[in-house]
């Protein structure tokens with residue numbers, strides 16, 4: 001049903017500025033727009049829930065922040081214009097390929113991607129694993145539509161361009177910028193349905209912050225990303241089907257059977273607690289495992305590590321470290337493009 005959204009043509013908008021006289025060089029930053037609330041619009045300026053996401057084009061977003069001209073040569077491309085629940089594998093591949101094409105050019109110093117916040121962490125983590133450059137890539141969104149009083153999008157976009165143009169952002173992996181905080185794609189997650197301070201890195205902390213026009217870094221991601229990643233999507237036109245099943249009391253195994261029948265090559269379980277499955281789920285998961293499906297044990301808890309079990313590999317199970325289910329799905333799809341070996345896939349979950 002979402003296929004039509006991916007046929008949106010790529011259009012280019014450029015806002016070039018005269019180089020700053022003092023530094024004589026402004027970074028060249030490309031903005032790839034995909035939609036979301038940052039491009040959201042409503043006829044009522046107090047509407048923060050009923051607006052249309054993905055309504056405004058990249059040109060409108062750039063024109064709303066002319067202040068960017070003093071910190072970067074900014075140009076934009078519209079990749080798609082959707083609410084982020086409709087970002088699918090086809091869009092991920094299209095966006096990643098375009099990002100890599102642009103980063104290979106000498107006249108591009110960094111990329112900013114505007115994106116809806118609902119699935120922003122999935123796209124950011126996907127790019128973190130498949131971008132083949134150490135140039136900065138910053139994913140940005142907003143919680144209030146562009147038409148709202150105190151819209152957070154324009155300042156978030158300004159800060160994202162600032163971060164993408166900062167030399168300290170090189171080699172940090174894909175970054176997420178909202179609410180003045182710089183997060184690592186590997187660690188950050190959406191924690192609140194509507195609040196402006198929704199993106200948090202509960203256990204690992206933020207990598208840095210933007211304060212008063214300065215970019216500050218405090219931490220580094222300890223996980224492999226970008227140029228140290230083995231994952232390569234340049235020749236892929238699709239990704240393996242990986243589904244997520246939620247653990248709850250009184251669940252049945254039929255959802256596992258249905259996922260396998262529908263062609264799933266991997267199943268991520270949003271397990272209870274430390275990646276636990278009920279007896280019924282275990283039966284479904286083990287039957288799937290016997291058919292070669294990889295079962296990744298994550299957790300529905302929201303933070304913490306799912307620790308490995310010595311019994312995992314025999315059932316074709318892996319544990320997902322501190323990856324939440326939606327990010328575990330991203331890594332499992334990419335892992336399955338390389339191997340079906342359960343031990344090697346477990347190593348990927350330990351390293352990425």
Ligand SMILES: NC(=O)C[C@H](N)C(=O)O
Nearest residue numbers: 036037083084116117118
């Ligand atoms: N704040 C947002 O961007 C939410 C919106 N529903 C989206 O993800 O596209």
